[in-house]
Amino acid sequence: MIARTGTLIARLWSGWGTLAGVFMIIALWQLGYEAFGPLVLPDPLASFLQLLALFQHSQGLDYIAVTARRAMTGFALASLLGACFGLLAGWSNTLAILCRPFLTVMLGVPPIAWIVLALLWFGGSDGTPVFTVFISTVPLVFAGALQGIRMRDATLDEMADSFQIPWWEKVWHVQIPQVISYLFPAWATALGLSWKVVVMAELLSSSEGIGAGLAEARVNIDTITTMSWIVAVVGLLLLLEGLFLNPVKEHVEGWRNDV
Amino acid sequence: MMFDPQRLPPEKQEEHQQQRQEQEKVTVPQSPILKVKVTDHRYHPLQQVLDECALDIGKGEIVSLIGPSGCGKSTFLKIAAGLLEPSDGKVRSKADESAVLFQEHRLLPWKSLRDNMSFGFKGRALSEAEKNRRLDKAAKIMGFVSDDMEKYPSELSGGMRQRAALARALVIEPDMLFLDEPFSALDIGRRREMYRLLLGEVRQRHCTVLMVTHDVFEALSLSDRVIVMAPDPGCFLKQINVRIPLDQRTRHLVADLEAELLADQQVADLFKMQNWDQVL
Structure with a gap:
């Protein structure tokens, strides 16, 4: 109990480091504003106030919700399908070889090209950003799962076989925990990427969402609103990482200490 | 001191000869709980790991496989335990439940x-x-x-x-237990403790054991039957029945048995044990 409270305090305390970094960035931003003028970099204070105004305006929250929904849908699909196919490919050599060209194609085509294709296929609907997020993150997750299942400890498989336990129990209790430690970094990277890609896709294809807000700001040459949207995206990503990804990661990696 | 039957007085020598013959007369179990017959096994088509090896184990018997490293004893054990399919051969087991204990603990760290x-x-x-x-x-x-x-x-x-x-x-x-050198990483005190725990359970439940070890002394102190394996390709060289009941085995008696076994030129060559009573 004492140890647990200790780690909690330690984690909160380490938050000061992150906070110091964030303030450093804002300070540099302020310097840039003072040096180059508001057209290049807007006043940070004005941007934060604008962000607040966007939030008070219900449209701002709506845009963020729409973007989050699209990013999460694409990310969830990619996580699920990528992990499943990665596992299958990891178990079968033939499948792994067959999958390789697909992987190269998916990684090789730039996301912007996918957006054009998606626009042709799905038009201005949710489908475009969701598909773009999916297609640009799925190779990461796939490769993580494939790597995880390939690098698993064969002696533990043999141990499970010696108890003649059913195959699904072996997969769940012996293999999946090993794959998770490879999948996790892949998921974290994919999550970050999906935020970036969804904004890009929205900018080009959608009339709502953070990307659409950015497009609108560009048309109006409104640097303040542009920066406030950027702050919103980065802030959400930081929150997601600090409150969700890192705790889960620590939990998953807890057993790996020294065995 | 090295055991040498030649140095015994004549009447003792005769007695010893008899004992020895009796020990070498290997008893074949009547209705084996496990029948393993491997005629050939290879991981790589050009490299034969196991030659003809056949082993029948009776219910409640404790059998040890000994041999130098790389002689295929672990491979044979895995085949017997059903973890490995032999290239040619078959395994028949009548055991209801079998378990394998490996050299490493293989616990799941999570x-x-x-x-x-x-x-x-x-x-x-x-x-x-x-x-x-x-x-x-x-x-x-x-x-x-x-x-x-x-x-x-x-x-x-x-x-x-x-x-x-x-x-x-x-x-x-x-009712069938396979042990793949599970004690080799432990110090002597812990090892003895494990022997006791294991043998207690085995005797109480009338469990059959097939064990692999490279420690001749360990094999002789725990088993009813010891099989010596030779490498390239792996085959059975010799079988010895240990007739002393488990609870009457002392360090001294087992050391004598070990000496006797290593007096066999073939076995001594196998373990590269010339002048083996010398420490170095």
Whole structure:
């Protein structure tokens, strides 16, 4: 109990480091504003106030919700399908070889090209950003799962076989925990990427969402609103990482200490 | 001092000869619980690991395979345990439950000791009460307190991990046990403790054991029958029945047996043991 409270305090305390970094960035931003003028970099204070105004305006929250929904849908699909196919490919050599060209194609085509294709296929609907997020993150997750299942400890498989336990129990209790430690970094990277890609896709294809807000700001040459949207995206990503990804990661990696 | 039958007085020599013949007359079990017949095994088409090896084990028998490193004894054990399909040969087992104890503990690092010990219950239809009864009993035998049961393998000592692996194998109450050098990483005190725990369980439940070791002394002190394997390709060189009852075996008697076994030129060559009573 004492140890647990200790780690909690330690984690909160380490938050000061992150906070110091964030303030450093804002300070540099302020310097840039003072040096180059508001057209290049807007006043940070004005941007934060604008962000607040966007939030008070219900449209701002709506845009963020729409973007989050699209990013999460694409990310969830990619996580699920990528992990499943990665596992299958990891178990079968033939499948792994067959999958390789697909992987190269998916990684090789730039996301912007996918957006054009998606626009042709799905038009201005949710489908475009969701598909773009999916297609640009799925190779990461796939490769993580494939790597995880390939690098698993064969002696533990043999141990499970010696108890003649059913195959699904072996997969769940012996293999999946090993794959998770490879999948996790892949998921974290994919999550970050999906935020970036969804904004890009929205900018080009959608009339709502953070990307659409950015497009609108560009048309109006409104640097303040542009920066406030950027702050919103980065802030959400930081929150997601600090409150969700890192705790889960620590939990998953807890057993790996020294065995 | 080296055992040399030539140095015994004549009447003793005769007695010894008789004893020896008796020991070499290998008894073949009547209705074996395990029949292994390997005619050929290779991992690589050009490299033969096992030549013809046939082994029948009777119920309740403890059989050891000894041999130098790389002679295929672990491969033979894996084939016998059904973990490996022989290139040519077959295995017939009448055991209801079998368990394997490996050289490394092979506990799952992400599971607590209790969950590790109950790993073998998966896919077996047992009531919760029965599972708990067996777990509690095994924990008591192995000397685990309830605090230990919630610990992860990384928090346990080396000896505890190996005992946990033994407990995991014993809770499914096997009537056939395969041991692949499970004690070789332990110090002599812990090793003796493991022998006691293991033999206690084995005798109580009339369990059959096939064990692989490279320690001749260990093989002779624990088994009813010892099989010496030779490498390139792996085959059985010699079988010895140890006729001294388990509880009457002393360090001294077993050392004599060891000396006698190593007096055989073939066996001595196998282990590269010239002048073996010399330490170096």
